[in-house]
Amino acid sequence: MLPFIQISKPSDIDKLIAEMARLEKPHRVELLRSVRQHETNLVELGRTADAPTRELERSLRPTIVLLGDDDYSTTGPIGWTAFRRLGYWARGAMVHATGGDVASYRLAIELALTKQRFLLIETSSAHAHEWGAALHKRNIPAIGLLPPAGVHPLPMARSEMQ
16 A cells, blocks of 8 residues: 555546635645646655655656644654655755645745745644754755744634544
């Protein structure tokens, strides 16, 4: 079994775009549109997944690897199995520690088009500096986005904790 799922059929990408729109995640719609328009490839990994290095090396398109570390189980780079290998692969990164928005994800796409091998790290404001330091240690140029006030993600309401 592959450590990831490859979705390349336009109709399947269209379904994902529709689902992200339904879930009111326009920033994710932006990433998927980039894939649908053949601008970029998108790889989304879980914490325990290995980096699909062979596939990443073979990619002819600019590739964005998305690490979603803002899920109320935030660990920072230490909790991500693939980060060590991705640290050798990546040529640029964005540490995104604010709520998702179209403008910053469009910026991530533009940076990926320039850098070719790009990490997009969604994280909490509590771990943003830790991610930045890990990228700096590996000499990966990065931009960091922090919330203007407060924290990200917002604490869950007690009613949502069931």
